[in-house]
Amino acid sequence: MNADLWISPRFFHLSFSVLRILGMFASCVSVASVRILTRVCALVLLVAVGLCSELRVRVRLADGLVTEEVLEADIERDLISVEFKQGDGALITFVADFKQDVKIFRALILGELERGQNQYQAVCFISRLSRNEIIPSESMARLRQKNPHAIRLAEERRGLEQLTMSAAVNLSQASQLSSHIHNMCSEAREAIYTRESDVKHWLDKGVDGSIFEVLPQTTEAPSFQACHSTKDLWQPCLCTYSLRLEWYPCLLKYCRSRDTTGKGSTYKCGIKSCSKGYHFTYYVPQKQMCLWDEET
Numbered sequence: 465m466n467a468d469l470w471i472s473p474r475f476f477h478l479s480f481s482v483l484r485i486l487g488m489f490a491s492c493v494s495v496a497s498v499r500i501l502t503r504v505c506a507l508v509l510l511v512a513v514g515l516c517s518e519l520r521v522r523v524r525l526a527d528g529l530v531t532e533e534v535l536e537a538d539i540e541r542d543l544i545s546v547e548f549k550q551g552d553g554a555l556i557t558f559v560a561d562f563k564q565d566v567k568i569f570r571a572l573i574l575g576e577l578e579r580g581q582n583q584y585q586a587v588c589f590i591s592r593l594s595r596n597e598i599i600p601s602e603s604m605a606r607l608r609q610k611n612p613h614a615i616r617l618a619e620e621r622r623g624l625e626q627l628t629m630s631a632a633v634n635l636s637q638a639s640q641l642s643s644h645i646h647n648m649c650s651e652a653r654e655a656i657y658t659r660e661s662d663v664k665h666w667l668d669k670g671v672d673g674s675i676f677e678v679l680p681q682t683t684e685a686p687s688f689q690a691c692h693s694t695k696d697l698w699q700p701c702l703c704t705y706s707l708r709l710e711w712y713p714c715l716l717k718y719c720r721s722r723d724t725t726g727k728g729s730t731y732k733c734g735i736k737s738c739s740k741g742y743h744f745t746y747y748v749p750q751k752q753m754c755l756w757d758e759e760t
């Protein structure tokens with residue numbers, strides 16, 4: 465079903481090297497106009513060449529609605545981002561930072577103005593990125609589609625991962641984990657969460673412990689109620705938020721080719737698409753920070 469998705473040949477990257485040399489040349493020559501002109505050309509070419517490439521795919525969400533997902537790859541910074549709007553209006557952004565092996569989820573959730581909330585509430589969830597969760601940025605940048613109007617469904621629907629987010633991350637020091645947290649999560653300031661097991665891993669790697677704040681326990685049973693069964697808006701409770709990356713390239717597919725001498729070789733020619741759900745649980749000091757989590 466995704467025969468119209470393919471990985472374009474690497475040959476495009478040659479032009480990138482040429483561009484870099486041009487760029488270096490431009491920054492050495494102090495004539496501003498030359499520099500600007502080269503920048504403009506480089507920008508136009510970069511987009512054409514697909515170094516910072518963007519792929520827009522139409523995806524059917526679980527509630528039947530169709531959304532447009534924007535997948536971007538940046539080879540230089542070695543990252544992939546996926547962004548889409550859910551049926552409830554929330555904007556979900558996922559970033560895979562391959563340089564620091566970190567994944568970042570950001571949800572901008574529409575607030576309830578009549579209940580005194582901001583227009584939207586930002587929440588960030590940070591976790592380790594494992595190898596093979598998503599294809600490399602370099603392949604993503606070369607992913608092309610024949611039919612941009614096709615409505616896509618993932619080939620493999622993966623289950624819902626439960627994540628207990630028991631620590632908060634201090635935004636002003638978060639670049640120790642990933643240089644992208646600061647930009648992505650500045651609006652989430654007091655709402656950047658991570659797991660205990662991830663904290664342990666980062667501490668072992670030498671990250672400064674002062675960037676984490678352990679939250680009141682979320683695992684040991686009766687200390688706090690779930691927000692959806694808490695009536696009082698000012699009571700602390702355990703909030704949950706679920707999201708699903710409905711379509712992303714999770715694996716590379718390889719094809720065989722034969723050269724003129726008859727020797728076979730393999731090359732990256734396509735992708736397998738996956739869908740995966742995440743269910744986050746974390747402590748909030750007041751139920752009113754978790755109003756979506758209501759009993760229905």
Ligand SMILES: *[C@@H]1O[C@H](CO)[C@@H](O)[C@H](O)[C@H]1NC(C)=O
Pocket residue numbers: 634635636637
């Ligand atoms: C976050 O870190 C900064 C810089 O170290 C510190 O000044 C600030 O108090 C910390 N914030 C919290 C909420 O702990």
